[in-house]
Amino acid sequence: MNNQFKKGVLDLCVLTILKKGDSYGYDVADTLSSKIQMSDGTVYPILRKLAAEGYVSTYLQESQNGPPRKYYHLTELGEEKLIRDKQEWDEFSQAVKGILEDMKT
Amino acid sequence: MTKKEYLDKLTRELGSMSYNDVKEILGDIENHFEESALAGKTEEEAAAMLGDPSELAADYKDGMTFPTIMKKKEQKAAKPSVKEPTSSTVAFVVLITIFVAIPAWVTLLGIVLGILLCELGIAAGALALLCTCWTFGPFLASGLLFGLTLLFFGIFGYAVTYFSIKYFVFGTKWYINSMKKIWKNGI
Numbered sequence: 001m002n003n004q005f006k007k008g009v010l011d012l013c014v015l016t017i018l019k020k021g022d023s024y025g026y027d028v029a030d031t032l033s034s035k036i037q038m039s040d041g042t043v044y045p046i047l048r049k050l051a052a053e054g055y056v057s058t059y060l061q062e063s064q065n066g067p068p069r070k071y072y073h074l075t076e077l078g079e080e081k082l083i084r085d086k087q088e089w090d091e092f093s094q095a096v097k098g099i100l101e102d103m104k105t
Numbered sequence: 106m107t108k109k110e111y112l113d114k115l116t117r118e119l120g121s122m123s124y125n126d127v128k129e130i131l132g133d134i135e136n137h138f139e140e141s142a143l144a145g146k147t148e149e150e151a152a153a154m155l156g157d158p159s160e161l162a163a164d165y166k167d168g169m170t171f172p173t174i175m176k177k178k179e180q181k182a183a184k185p186s187v188k189e190p191t192s193s194t195v196a197f198v199v200l201i202t203i204f205v206a207i208p209a210w211v212t213l214l215g216i217v218l219g220i221l222l223c224e225l226g227i228a229a230g231a232l233a234l235l236c237t238c239w240t241f242g243p244f245l246a247s248g249l250l251f252g253l254t255l256l257f258f259g260i261f262g263y264a265v266t267y268f269s270i271k272y273f274v275f276g277t278k279w280y281i282n283s284m285k286k287i288w289k290n291g292i
Contacts, residue, residue, distance in 0.1 A: 025133055026140035039156025042164065044133050049168035067139050 006038060012089055014046050015074065015082040018056060024069040047072055055081050106152040108138045118162030130165060194291050198284050206280060213276075217269050224262040231255035 010032070017028055025047060029040040050056045055078035060068045074082070106114075112131055119127050134155070141151035155161065190198075231252055238248035 026137050029137070030144075033154070039154065039160070040137065040151075041134070041155040041158075041161040044130070044137070045161070045164035045168045048130070048133075048165065052168070066143050067136050069140075070133065070136070 006036065006042075009089060010036075010038070010042065010046055011050065012082070012085045014043060014050065015055065015078060015085065018072055018074040019079070019082055022071045022073045024061075024071050026069075028072070050078065054078075106149065108135070108148045108152065111138075111148075111152045111155065111158055114158040115162055118159045119165065122166070134161075190288050191291060194287060198288055202284065210277065210280075213273055217273050220262075220266050220269055224259065224266045227255060227262055228259040231259050 013032055013036070014028060017023060017031055023031075025044055026040075028047065029043045032038065032043055033040050047056065051058055051072070055075060056072045057075050059071050059073065061071050063069050112135060115134060116127060116131065119130060122130075137155065138148060138151050141154070142148070146154070234248065234252035234255060238245060238252055241248040
């Protein structure tokens, strides 16, 4: 699938995953790349950007056998962004769907 | 591509970013490799799944537009710096260190040095005995036996010395680390 297509909505996907609960980079990458065809690496710049903009916060937590994990937590600002972006996406995707179906008939 | 090759290439591609940013990014990606290894993937597989390092670097650069860099700086400035330890934490660490840890440490150091000296003495004795027992005449057999016994005792002593020094250093490190943790996080 077209890369530019994905980039815009991956932020929304990452926010949605974090809405379910705090998670670490590898886990987010794994969850997303099992559903969407993409490189594991893609999520890291997104997480970093979201953290820089204050939509997520980070904390370190020891793991049993691996390196300490950097967990990402959705902030209040992030929750607001998630609601806004989701609505925007819903409207947009509905509109696109409508257009595509119009063209078929 | 191995983990090292991947990280090297990523470092080169990130080139223009600040040292701290590059360090953090490399840390994240290195952790990803370690998590992948735990999940049973080879370095090559993990690198392939991460995607082209130059693309990854480009994504990172895209995300770091000027305003986000400024925002990050503001956030950093607003955040309080390292949490100060509370007075009870300070008292706990200082008292334990002065009244328990230091006396215990000095005693243990004495014991370790004692063992080391004993060991050197036994080894020297055994060697001296074995070298000179040829002159014992009729007592040669018993002298030899005693010398050999002493020598084996000496070898056993080496093991004791080795482990006592090892655990002494290990214990010291553990103590310093746990005190640091308490200092940072409170009791």
